[in-house]
Amino acid sequence: MFVSYKWLQDYIDLSGVTAAELAEKITKSGIEVEGVEILNEGIKGVVVGHVLEREQHPNADKLSKCLVDVGEEQPVQIICGAPNVAQGQKVAVAKAGAVLPGNFKIKRAKLRGEESNGMICSLTELGMEGKVVPKEYSEGIFVFPADAEVGVDALGLLNRDDEVLELGLTPNRADCLSMLGVAYEVAAILGREVKLPEISLEPVAEKASDYVKITVEAKKDNPLYVAKMIKNVKIGPAPLWMQTRLMSAGIRPHNNVVDITNYILLEYGQPLHAFDYDRLGSKEILVRRAADGEKFVTLDDVERTLTPDHLVITNGTEPVALAGVMGGANSEVTSDTTTVLLESAYFSGAAVRKASKDHGLRSEASARFEKGVDPNRVRAAGERAAYLMAKYAGGEVLEGAAEADTLTVEPAVVSITLEKINRVLGTELVMKDVKEIFDRLQFAVSIEEDTITVTAPTRRGDIKIEEDLLEEVARLYGYDNIPKTLPIGSSTPGRLSDYQKKRREVRQYLEGAGLYQAVTYSLTSEEKATQFALEKGDTIRLAMPMSEERSILRLSIMPQLLEVLKYNSARQNDSLAVYETGAVFLSNGDESLPVEREHLAAAVTGLWHSHSWQGEKKAVDFFVVKGIVEGMFAKLGLMDRVDYVQAQLDGMHPGRTAEIRLNGEKIGFVGQVHPSIQKELDLKDTYVFELSLKAVLEAEAPVLQYETIPRFPSITRDIALVVNRETVSGTLWEIIVNEGAPLLKEAEVFDLYEGDKIEAGKKSIAFSLKYADPVRTLTDDEVTKVHGRVLNALQEKTGAVLRG
CATH class of the missing domain: 3.30.56.10 (Phenylalanyl-tRNA Synthetase; Chain B, domain 1)
Known part of the structure; x- marks a missing residue:
């Protein structure tokens, strides 16, 4: 508002x-x-000017040369590009030195060789929105009424000094x-008085009821309908002050009759509608529900198809308005209108909302009916509008009104005790203070001992129960004045549990690693429900699914993440990394609710690094995704408790997949999606992992221990081992670490070779071993002794030999 x-x-x-x-x-x-x-913020130097002369610019077809009186000793010449500028007009002139919105400064200038000493302004150039400017001035300058005084502040006349x-x-x-x-x-x-608007009607002898009969069939939807009749109206522009007030409220002026109905809507909150009486086609107004399929053309020239849910105003046979929403094109007020039937009615909010929503017609009127209007203002609003039409449209108001009235609205009567007010608010108010507050609200009050009974006016439909009265006392007494107290009793401050903290760390780590969080459906299809599942079991079907595609509770997050990649890849976003933490659902028997387990899954495809200016591009591979997983375990302090074991899983590449084991127990997998599934989804090589987040976050991490930074040099030895092709590097690494302790500090694979220079069925794996002692410098003999022990263990346990 x-x-x-x-x-x-x-x-x-x-x-x-x-x-x-x-x-x-x-x-x-x-x-x-x-x-x-x-x-008018930032605007100055705009006055009312009088166009004394107007002639065509000698060097431009679309410019006019105007001589304008701006209230100074001599008129000034102004070049104007507006198509509607004409001699004799009173216009808004920004003089030389004036400032317009946007800090636009007006200077003396030459336009096509002719001097211009200012600017004749449109309303939009003075800061008004184009949608509220009257249509006749929407593409040109604004013209003041002929009685506007030359040289006065134009912003004051336009109500911009507001x-x-x-x-x-x-x-x-x-x-x-x-x-x-x-x-x-x-x-x-x-604490001041309200001055009500002036209504001093002098009706003519004829009666409104002789001109029209009101019949209401839908009495529940329209318990009160009042029609005023105004004859001999002269359609023209509304007074400038009324137009400017409407524009300030965001409403575009049209003509005096329509503008008066909109003005009353803002003044009283009561929507009105003006019909051209001569175009109604009858002397009857019938309010009813629409027939199914009934057609009706509204003021915006759109044909609407109605249903029995919609309330319509008719001339006895055909609709002339959609009640409370919009009038009809067949009875709108035009420049030829002379007799106006003015509607002021009380419509049910539910009926208006149904029509407004069905037809997409949200208006100032419908908004007020939906929220509720004051039933005791219906007649007063009609009388006030009739008075203004008589005053500003020259109309003759007929005596009385034609109406249908079955409305019974009683003001709400609510009681509350002073003790409860003070107890709830924590105040020490006396009865005099409370009564004064309700008197300021203009609520009728009666007091009996400790109880105050309030009769709320019908304009305050929100006052219904004791708590409403409490709110009125609290807000007018002043929320700042209500005493402040701390809670009494023991309480535990809110905090994240260890599980929640770790989950947040996991999410932050993954997002820091470049993955985007996804949120997908927990429902999937029968076909996808068991794909990539860590724990096999019966699927759980919804009793009333939305569709077959969303009918089964998922056992794995992975199928949904692959759908995310597919969707993005189809839109040329083919390098993507996403993750999700969410629940999967395991069957717990037909009669029991499923068991929910929180999983973490991620899917990565396309390029992991792409720096074209360096010529560097790196596609995602197994080790990128495994590195992400290892980094997460390192963040949680579980790195030493996790193993990766080569595995073959349904839906995964047979040679590029590993089980993830925590403390020897399988908790998930990491690897490449099977090529057939990649092809089906039209994806490039895609690497994924999924694991039981619950198992990870509930695992106890070892106590964090710190080691002294080494002060003594380390010794590095590289070895290349020839082993059977089936031997995995993890087995070799474990032997190296165990045999090399405690002097061996690091062991890393740095090369793998399989080729014609190696015996068939064999491969070469190269390790880099680092030996160090935190308290002294190692000798070559000490390192050679431990290194030899490592090589002997490798040969005995795996048959590995040094590559020659």
Whole structure:
């Protein structure tokens, strides 16, 4: 809700309170003011000018040379490019030296050889949004009424010397969707009186009920319908002050009749609709539910197909408006309209919302009906609009109104004790203080001993129970004034469990390694449910699945991650690394809920490094993904407890897959996806791992121990061992480490060779061994002795020999 500070002063005295101060007070009382916009901020030097002469620019077809009186001794020449500039107009002129929005400074200049001493402005050039500018001025300059005084501040006439407060209203505060509602709120905050708008009708002798009959079939959806009749209206522009107020609130002006209905919507919060009475085609208004398939063309010239869920206003036979949402093109007010039927009604919020949602028509009117309007303002809003149409459209208001009324709305009566107010708020208020608050809210109050009974006005439909009264007392007493106390009793501060901390470390590590987190469905198809599963078992099917593709609870995360890669690869994003931590579901019998186990899975494809300017490109391989896994175990302190054992698993490459074992127990796998599955998914070589995150995070890591930084030099020996092709490097490494202790500190594979220079069925594996002692320098004899022991053990246990 946009609230004009100047407009608000029509209803309440704001002297001594600036717009910024008012915004702070409203926010502290419970309604957030999201911002205060100063409409003329940064603009100066714009006055009303009178175009005395206008002629074609001698050197440009689309420019005009104008002589403009700007209230100074001599008129000035201004070159203007607007197509609608003409002699005799009163226009907004930015004089030389003026500043426009965006710090755009106006200087004297020559345009195509002709001097220009200023700029004739459009409304958008003065900072107004194009969508709220009247259509006739949307592609040209704005023209003031003929009685505008030359030389005065144009921004004042355009209501730009104003500040607009933007209220962030919650759904329960529909009462503040109107200027009067905001005025009541501000009056309660400041302790001042509300001045109601003027209504002084002088109706003609004819009666509105003689012109139209109101019949309501859908009484539950429309318990009150009031029709006012105004004859001999003269369609034209609304007064400038009304147009500018509408524009400040984000509504585009149209003509005096339509603008008055929109003005009342903002002033009272009561939507109105004006029909051209002569185009109705009957003397009857019938409100009913639409027939199934009934057609209706709305004001935006779109044909709508209606259903019995939609409430329509008809002329007895055909619809003329979609109730509370939008009028029909067959009865809209045009420049030829002379007699207006003015509708002011109370529609059910549910009926309006259904039509608004079904047809995608969200309007200022529908928003107010959906949240609830004040039933006691329906007639007053119609009377006020009729008064303004008589005043600004020259209309003659017929006596009374034609109406259908079955509305029974009683104001809410709620009681609360002073003891409860003080107990809940922690205050020490006396009855006088509480009564004063409700008096400021203009709630009727009666007091009996310790109990206060409040009758809430119908404009405050949010007041229903004791807690609503508590809230009103708290916010107007001042949240800042409510005593502050610390909780009493023992409490445990919230913290992450060890499991949660480790899971967070894992996620941070993987993201630091370059993997993106994915979140996929826990539901999959029968075909994919058992793929890559760490634990085989029965699948669990949903009783009422969305589709067959989402009918089974997954046993593995991997199929979903491969789908992520497939989706991205199809969109030319073919180098990708993703991971997911999530649950898999193991059957626990037909009558029991499944067991949930948290798994970690990752999938990597494409290039791991790509630095084209260095000419370096590295595709993902087994050792990249295994390195990621090892880095994670090192982060958790489990590196020494994890083994990798060559394995063959369904769906994985038979020669590039390993089981991951923690303390000798299988917890997952790492390797390449089988080529047939890669081809099916149209993926490049893809490497993956999946493991039981629960087993990893619940494993006890050894106590962290620190070693002194070596002060003495180490000795490195390299060996190349010829072994059977089936022998794995892990076996050799384990022997080397065990036999070389305690002097052996590191052992790493740095080369693998299989070729014609090696005996058939054999391969060469090269290790780099580092020996050191933290307290002294080793001698060659000491190292040779241990090194020999390592070589002998390798030969005895695996048949390995040194490569010659």
